[in-house]
Amino acid sequence: MRTALRLALFTATPIACVLVAVAGLLSGAADIPPGEAVRALLGLDTRLSVVELNVLFELRLPRVLMGALVGGLLAIAGAGYQGVFRNPLADPYLLGAAAGAGLGATLVIVLAPAESDFGIPLAAFAGAIGGVLLAYLLGSTTGRGGGQTTLVLAGVAVASFLTAVQTFVQQTRVEELERIYSWILGGLGSADWGTLGMIAPYAGVSVLALLLHGRLLDVLSVGDDEASALGLRAPQVRLVIVAAASLATGAAVAVSGLIGFVGVVVPHVARRLIGASYRLILPMSLLMGAGFLMLADLAARTVVAPAELPLGLVTAFVGAPFFVLVLRATRRVEI
Secondary structure, eight states: OOOHHHHHHHHHHHHHHHHHHHHHHHHHSOOOOHHHHHHHTTEEEEEEEHHHHHIIIIIIHHHHHHHHHHHHHHHHHHHHHHHTTTTTOTTTTTTTTHHHHHHHHHHHHHHHGGGGHHHHHHHHHHHHHHHHHHHHHHHHHHHSSSEEEEEEOOOOOHHHHHHHHHHHHHHHHHHHHHHHHHHOOOOOTTOHHHHHHHHHHHHHHHHHHHHTTTTHHHEEEEEEEHHHHTTHHHHHHHHHHHHHHHHHHHHHHHOOOOSSSHHHHHHHHHHHHHSSOOOHHHHHHHHHHHHHHHHHHHHHHHHHTTTTTOHHHHHHHHHHHHHHHHHHTTOOOOO
């Protein structure tokens, strides 16, 4: 019965993602006939004008694909972090990725506003990776070999420091606060084929590495001592998984800003639906994260149309109550 349920979920989830993607392609300020849009997407002859085709293929399609990619990356990264730290409250920003990305983007907006379109994604990516690297180095050189508790505390310290630096930089250019907070709240409005191509290699490498380590995450779940007794080098495996999850997180925030709760909510739901094995949780989180963020972006574009809600606001509206429920259910878990 359990196997049949898992098979049904792995069949239904991709179908649901496709339906949400189609809904996203057909929704927007420009009124494009659904039938003609579908024909155009299938490569058939269509009566759509050049303007309508540009809207469909140059605006909506990259945005939908970006939503799927970012959502999948954040969700699978969250699952990786939860497996490494054996805690359902862990998320992709645990080790300072969010604070590092925020500082990088803020520095570009404040110091080089003319280069922000190209500079923000690169600076956010570098900041996210740099923040995690700093936390890992600090955790590895403090305490006993960079255990879970040491890494988490190092991440908290690094995030606090980078956030303080970001706040100081913001105060030097108060007139740029609107742009900074607009980026922090997250969104997919700047999605295009260029940004998709920019993060695709990093996304591919990180997702492949995480999927290949699903079995090792299952072994890690029994504890470091037990895993070592089974012949697994826990510190090395943890380093690879944290690096892959951080790379996925950095790629995601580079093009979307800081979108919260996806990395907490989606893996937890996946675990509830298909069981505790990370060989299943990781791919299911990838699929569910893609569908969830596409749906959230669709809501962001349509709820107050023609205006648009910040995407991070929509995910927080759904994720914050869920996070409270998870916190209540796991109140005895110690980080």
